Amino acid sequence: MNRLLSRLNIDPYLLMLLSTVGIASIVPARGIWAGIAGGVADAAIALLFFLHGAKLSREAILDGARAWKLHLTVACLTFVIFPLLGLGIRAIPGLEPSLATGVLFLTLLPSTVQSSIAFTAIAGGNVAAAVCSASFSNLAGIFVTPVLTALFITGEAQGFSTDPIVSISLQLLLPFVAGHLLRPWIGGFVQRHKTLLGYTDRGSILLVVYTAFGAAVLEGLWQKVTLGELALIAVLSLALLAAIMVIGNLMGRLLGFSHEDRIVILFCGSKKSLATGVPLAGVLFPAAQVGAIILPLMFFHQIQLMVCAVLARRLAAQSEAERSGAEVSE
Template sequence: MNRLLSRLNIDPYILLLISTVALASVLPARGVFAQIAGGVADAGIALLFFLHGAKLSREAVMDGARAWKLHLSVASLTFVLFPLIGLAVSRIPGLDPALATGVLFLTLLPSTVQSSIAFTAIAGGNVAAAVCSASFSNLAGIFLTPLLTAVLITGKQGGFSTDPVVTIAVQLLLPFLAGHFLRPWIGGFVTRNKKVLGLVDRGSILLVVYTAFGAAVIEGLWSRVTIGELALIAGLSLGVLALVLLAATALGRWLGFSREDRIVLIFCGSKKSLATGVPLAGVLFAQAQVGAIILPLMFFHQIQLMVCAVLARRFAAAQEREAEA
């Protein structure tokens, strides 16, 4: 099964996400169980960001600061170009308002870390710069994504509230900073147990998805969203990704980046983080809205993995041909 999924460029985790959505659609959490599941999900999110803070090396931060031009270019794609495209796409007539909000929200998220670095390594890019750029993007996303969400989404729906800011500070930022400052003592443990702690990351996201979709199903999500709209979301995700990939390629050439740095710009600048997006959605939106809002993100996540896997292999093949020549 793993070989088949690998050939099809399908992340097995996506199958777990789909199964979780199916379970939440059939057996959504209700009553006391919903409260317990929500509390456990909140604790899992705090632990997730604590581990992210423990993984971030201060040496990587210092080394990465030198390549400011590359990192600024990645940030421009992630937090400027993406949101502009998201604003245009979210205004397509006939799209369910919650799904339109979800499309816009996914464009406000930071880049991924693991997949950006992995694809950069496969393609023969500047791995050290990818580590720094992706880490900076995620760190900036803790502040910029809620700010952009308040300006472009929640601020227009009902005025700005300080409640999400307090929640983010307590549930996300403080655990992240605590993990980072404790890195000298727990960094080795986190590195040695990367696979086990990865289960904590993914398990907490699955729990958030279950509680969010369960609440959305109870509010009538599947009676509002049609198969045609889901197909439209997939098509829009592919279109948005294609635009950003073309822009990243053109920007890298215009700025005169080396081949290795252009690869970093392409892969770090075109990604959106599911691991960061799901917890932030749970904090920034009402629970009944979260299920529909993260649906476009789940589509985009799988599409970006499949497309970038193909691109990384082509970059690697081109590099091999150049070396042989």
Template sequence: MNRLLARLNIDPYLLLLVSTVGLASIVPARGAWAGIAGGAADAGIALLFFLHGAKLSREAIIDGAKAWKLHLTVACLTFVLFPVVGLGVSVIPGLEPSLAMGLLFLTLLPSTVQSSIAFTAIAGGNVAAAVCSASFSNLAGIFITPVLTALFITGKTQGFSTDPIITIAVQLLLPFIAGHLLRPWIGGFVSRHKKLLGYTDRGSILLVVYTAFGAAVLDGLWHKVTLAELGLIAALSLGILAVIMVAGNVMGRLLGFNHEDRIVILFCGSKKSLATGVPLAGVLFAPAQVGAIILPLMFFHQIQLMVCAVLARRLAAQAEAQAAVPARAELAKAP
């Protein structure tokens, strides 16, 4: 089964997400169970950001600051060009309002960390720079995404409020800072148990998805969204990704970055984080809205993985072919 999914470039975690959506659609959390599940989801989010703080080394922050031009380029793609494209896409007529809001919201999110680094490594890019750039983007997103969301989404519909900022500070930022400050004592444990803690991360997200979709289903989500709209979301997600990737490639060349750094721009600048987006959506939006809002993000998450997997392998094959040319030339000269 895992081999088949790998051939199709399908993340097995996506199947868990889809199954969770199915479970929430059939058996949504109600009454006292909804309160218990919501409390557990909040605790899971706090734990998730605590672990993210513990994983981030201070050395990476210091070393990464040196390549500020590269990180600034990635940040411009992530927090400037992406939102501009999202604003244009979100006004397409005929799209259910919550889904349009979700498309815009996904463009306001920070980059992923693990997959950005993995694809950069596969393609032969600057892995150290990818680690720093993706980490900076994810950390900055805790501050920038809520501000952009207030400017472009919630501020227009609900008015500006300090409540989400306070919630983010208590539920996300404080655990992150606590984890980072405790890194000298727990960093070794976190590094030794990456696989186990990865299950904790993903389990927290699944719990948030279950509670969010359960609330949305009770609010009539599947009566509002059609299959045609889901297909449109997939097509728009692919279009958004294509625009950003082309723009990132052009920017990398125009700004004079070398091949390895252009790969960093390509993979770090084109990603959006499901792990950060789901908790932030839970904080920034009403419970009944969250399910529909994170639906486009789930589509985009899988599409970006599939496209980047193919692209990274192609870049790796090209690098191998180019490296083989001098070797063949030397063999030809040999007596």
């Protein structure tokens, strides 16, 4: 089964996400169980950010600061160009309001870490720069995404509020900082047990998705969203990814980056993090709205993985062909 999914470029985790959505749609958490499930999900997310804090080394932060031009370009794509595209998409008439908000919200999120680095490595890009750029993007997203959300979404009707930033700081940033400060004592354990971080990462997202979709289903999510709207989200996700990749490639060439650094811009600048986006949505939006808001993010997440997997292998094949041609000519 894993071989078949790999050949089809389908992430097995997507099937787990879809199964979780199905379970939440049929058996949503109600009453006291909803409160218990929400508390467990919050604890799992805090543990996730604690472990990520312990994983990030001080050296990575210092090394990443030196490649400021590259990181600034990726940040521009992530937190400026992407949101502008999101605002344009939200203005399209006929899109269900909560889903339109979800599309805009996904454009405000930071880049992924693991997949950005992995695809950069496969394509023959600057892996060290990708590690720093993706890490900085995620760290910045803890601050930047709540501010952008308040400016473009939640603040439109009620004015700017610092409450989301305070909630993010207590629920996500504080565990992250605590983990980083404890890195001298627990960093080795975390590095030796990377599987633990992976299970925590994926398990916490599944918990949040279950509680979010369960609350949304109880509020009538599937009566509000049609199959046509879901198909539209898929089309918009493809268009959004294509646009940001074209823009990123043009920026990389115009700014004179090397081929290896342009690969970093391509893969780090075009991603949006499901692992960061789901917890942030749970903090920034009412529970009944989270399910609909993260739905576009789930679509975009899988589409970006499939497209980037194909693109990374194609770039790797091109690089190998160029190296072989150079050796023959010599």
